[in-house]
Amino acid sequence: MHSLLDIPEDLAPVHGALADALQRVGERFDNHLASDLLAVNDLVRHIERYRGKMLRPALVVLSGMACSQTPDDPEACITGDLLVLGAVCEMVHMATLVHDDVLDEAAVRRRGQTVNFLHGNETAVILGDLLIAAAYHLCSTLDDPYPSRAIGEVSMTLCAGELLQLANRDNLSLDMETYREILDRKTAALIGVACRLGARSAGAPEARHNAMDTFGRRLGLAFQIQDDLLDLTGDEGVVGKSVRKDLEKGKLTYPIIDHLAKAEPQRRAATLRLLKRAADGDETAPAELVSVLRNDGAIERARLAAESLVNEARALLVPLAESGPKRYLSRMADAVVQRAF
Amino acid sequence: MHSLLDIPEDLAPVHGALADALQRVGERFDNHLASDLLAVNDLVRHIERYRGKMLRPALVVLSGMACSQTPDDPEACITGDLLVLGAVCEMVHMATLVHDDVLDEAAVRRRGQTVNFLHGNETAVILGDLLIAAAYHLCSTLDDPYPSRAIGEVSMTLCAGELLQLANRDNLSLDMETYREILDRKTAALIGVACRLGARSAGAPEARHNAMDTFGRRLGLAFQIQDDLLDLTGDEGVVGKSVRKDLEKGKLTYPIIDHLAKAEPQRRAATLRLLKRAADGDETAPAELVSVLRNDGAIERARLAAESLVNEARALLVPLAESGPKRYLSRMADAVVQRAF
Incomplete structure (x- = not known):
């Protein structure tokens, strides 16, 4: 995420400290997964390609800095615990990516593509399990038992969100409330906990942990709405991963749900037919659908919803003392909805 | 496991206390997985069919009783912590069963059977993840941070064992040392930790935790060799699940590895051809193979190896004070190799 930002000169020190911290988070990550078995180490290397924006560790570190007594002194703020918490959040997130791959590979296979499905499937399931186990084990090495409880709880929430999403696959009557519930559990909860644990580790008062958790949740919702829009x-070529997967998988997202809720019966029926065609693999349907959603203003309304969530998030930062990390967090929040990838 | 035993009259009180404790473990298990989402609760119910012998919770409870100061007083021995630890071990085990199902369903699909593979796959992956998350979360609620660390570490070991096994699928030169390594990580380590945590929770000295861990590991190895033999x-009809799956999946087990290591070159080549036929789905190959292994004495040698591990395990119980739970544990150890299911 940090790499998406244009960094003004006054934030260069924060940017440098963050980049250095993320580098060390990556080392903790790799060290904790290193195994005495060659077979395991070979497979663990597969995971590296999943490491992307490091949004969650960045939020742990920046929340810790912004909530500390000495926000502009990275030496004092960026503790070993903060790096461990960053690695733990990234491991949990990466486990979900690896297991999502299993679900997605299944869909790809449904279209008859020639993926080595069996081997990929098995490896992905166990690698994902290894990441979850590593996350919990690393977290349990901290003196404070609180992060273990928070990470255990949020992982259950995350799974519940995934199950709720699975239960609503191909549900063309999915309402906005359930969609928000899925996003809140599946994406926002872990991002909230990342911010909460950062604030807590910095010794901030409890009200601040809760505020940072809410900051993260709002940001997480906005992030996912933007992800769905992309x-x-x-x-x-720009997004960097295959697109139109949600339509293939029968997953309704913000603009579609909003459009269906507001459309006249005839328009609604026509859109439902378009969705069915897209789910059945009709290659012209997605572009037609996007054009319908644009004309209806539903794409724009989704963008505004994400923007409004980011504004809510940023408002929660106001009570924090002015500092570089605080301004950096605020810019990151903007970047979530401005990004094209 | 306890239900496999002929219970002599003097052990009836232990049996009753254990049955009661396992009932309560089951309740903790269910309560911790209960969700506010209907979709999740519906799916969680799928898991109930996986609950079987409750070997791991039984070992937690019996180890706790046998290592306590008052082994024959269930009221004093069977604490809330012991029940939580039992539920945690069962959750971890059940997560591996659920994810093993994904791997096995893949194999079944490879033979073209008409399982609703896609839906089963996705549900199984996320349900397994939910079980792992629930295990860690429940464990982290204990005041003592030690169990969280032990369960986190053993889960990593378990995954490494699974990956080592996957890496050796269809490896017809698998040696006995690697086979033992796989079993030790994949099965024995968790059973060892179950016994260790039981002993620790009972306040036994540290040397006793280690001895009980080794007891569990030996028992676990014997259990898995017997499982592979079955x-x-x-x-x-007797085993209660489909058999000859290891051959289909290209998994070599004790008697085959032992036979191949000792066979003359011609006999070895003939057996390798039989294994290939079995892996290719030839339905007469397994019976031929078993007959070869019987005539060679390899089946009997595997049985003796399991028996010898059980003897090693039982020897570790000797220093414990005489008590009903100690005698019960000893009988359970015997049952592991005497069972036909």
Whole structure:
């Protein structure tokens, strides 16, 4: 995420401290997964390709800095515990990515593509399990038992969100409330906990942990709405991963739900037919659908919803003392909805 | 496991206390997985069919009783912590069963069977994740941080064992040392930790935790060798699950590895051809193979190896004060190799 930002000169020190911290988070991550078995180490290397924006560790570190007594002194703020918490959050997130791959590979296979499905499947399931186990084990090495409880609880929430999403696959009557519930559990909860644990580790008062948790949740919701928008309207070359997957998988997202809720019966029926065609693999349907959603203003309304969540998030930072990390967090929040990838 | 035993009259009180404790372990298990989401609760109910012998919770409870100061007073021995630890070990075990199902369903699909593979796959992956998360979360609620560390570490060991096994699928030169390594990580380590945590929770001295861990590991190895033997030679109706799956999946087990290591070159080549036929789905190959292994004495040698591990395990109980739970543990150890299911 940090790499998406144009960094003004006054934030260069924070940027440098963050980059250094993320580098060390990555080392903790790798060290904790290193195994005495060659077979395991070979497989663990597969995981490296999943490491991307490091959004969650960045939020742990920046929340810790912004909530500390000495926000502009990275030496004092960036403790070993903060790095461990960053690695733990990234491991949990990466486990979900690895297991999502299993679900997605299944869909790809449904279209008859020739993936080595069996081997990929098995490896992905156990690698994901190894990441979850490593996350918990690393977290349990901290003196404070609180992070273990928080990470255990949020992982259950995350799974519940995934199950709720699975239960609503191909549900063309999915309402906005359930969609928000899925996003809140599946994406926002872990991002909230990342911010909470950062604030807590910095010794901030409890009210501040809760405020940072809410900051993270709002940001997480906005992030996921933007992610869903990019899947729908993005360019594969720019987004950097295959797009239009949600339509293939029968997953309704913000603009579609909003459009269906507001459309006249005839328009609604026509859109439902378009969705069915897209789910059945009709290659012209997605572009038609996006055009319908644009004309209806539903794409724009989704963008505004994400923007409004980011504004809510940023408002929660106001009570924090002015500092570089605080301004950096605020810019990161903006970047979530401004990004094209 | 306890239900496999002929219970002599003097052990009836231990049996009753254990049955009661396992009932309460089951309740903790269910309560911790209960969700506010209907979709999740519906899916969690799928898991109930996986609950079987409750070997691991039984070992937690019996180890706790046998290592306590008052082994024959269940009221004093069977604490809330012991029940939580039992539920945690069962959750971890059940997560591996659920994810093993994903791997096994893949194999079944490879033979073209008409399982609703896609839906089963996705549900199984996320349900397994939910079980792992629930295990860690429940464990982290204990005041003592030690169990969280032990369960986190053993889960990593378990995954490493699974990956080592996957890496050796279809490896017809698998040696006995690697086979033992796989079993030790994949099965024995968790059973060892179950016994260790039981002893620790009872306030036993540290040397006793280690001895009970080794007891559990030996028992676990014996258990898995017997499991593999039943897969090879058992009757589907008696074993209660499909047999000859290891051959289909290209998994070599004790008697085959032992036979191949000792066979003359011509006999070895013939057996390798039989294994290939079995892996390719030839339905007459398994019976031929079993007959070869019987005539060679390899089946009997595997049985003796399991028996010898059980003897090693039982020897570790000797220093414990005489008590009903100690005698019960000893009988359970015997049952592991005497069972036909």
